[in-house]
Amino acid sequence: MIRGNSGSGKSTTAREVRRRYGRGAALVEQDYLRRVLLREHGGTAHEPVAPALIDATVRTTLGFGYHVILEGILDSAGHGTMLRRLVADHPGPTAVFYLEVSFAETVRRHHRRAEPIPVSEDQMRQWYADRDLLGLPGEHVLPESSTFDESVAAVLHLSGLTSAAPRTPCPTRCPRCAAKSLPG
Numbered sequence: 001m002i003r004g005n006s007g008s009g010k011s012t013t014a015r016e017v018r019r020r021y022g023r024g025a026a027l028v029e030q031d032y033l034r035r036v037l038l039r040e041h042g043g044t045a046h047e048p049v050a051p052a053l054i055d056a057t058v059r060t061t062l063g064f065g066y067h068v069i070l071e072g073i074l075d076s077a078g079h080g081t082m083l084r085r086l087v088a089d090h091p092g093p094t095a096v097f098y099l100e101v102s103f104a105e106t107v108r109r110h111h112r113r114a115e116p117i118p119v120s121e122d123q124m125r126q127w128y129a130d131r132d133l134l135g136l137p138g139e140h141v142l143p144e145s146s147t148f149d150e151s152v153a154a155v156l157h158l159s160g161l162t163s164a165a166p167r168t169p170c171p172t173r174c175p176r177c178a179a180k181s182l183p184g
Contacts, residue, residue, distance in 0.1 A: 001083065002071040002155065004099030005128050006117070007106035009148065013099065014071035016152045021161050026061045030054060030072020051082045058086055067164060076132050087136055095159035096139045099151065103128050105144055 002017075004010045011029065018027045034040045034050040054070070061068050074083060087094045101109070106128065107121055133139055140158055142151050156162045 007110035008099040
């Protein structure tokens with residue numbers, strides 16, 4: 001699980017962790033489920049569906065044998081109970097990371113995005129939660145000073161993915177993989 005404020009680098013980090021790990025790792029992105037699939041706004045005032053969908057998606061994907069990388073703001077107020085239950089119910093190893101980035105740095109990073117979300121700095125300030133940890137044993141805080149490569153390496157190493165075999169290896173006989181293995 002990779003959490004942090006808007007603009008902290010969690011999506012970019014999670015995507016690179018998945019890319020480096022390869023097949024057998026599923027990426028569950030809070031923003032995709034919440035904003036794209038459901039078109040929900042953030043906040044907890046109106047009984048959002050997204051936390052239940054995130055929970056079901058992670059559990060289903062784990063049940064099919066994938067390692068799961070869950071990423072998002074996943075604020076403790078709106079998602080903490082669900083996240084703690086997911087961790088408690090998971091029989092395998094679990095790693096939780098929080099990207100701790102100052103508000104000024106989140107704003108700077110947000111403006112450098114290829115496609116910034118159309119929000120004002122004031123709106124971002126309302127969302128910002130300083131050190132919004134879940135209080136789970138072994139929760140890792142990656143500081144603002146951690147470079148992108150250091151953060152990715154830490155997630156891969158501390159989660160055990162560097163030595164974990166893919167739980168759903170690519171079938172060696174599927175047409176796509178057979179074509180990739182041909183010389184030339």
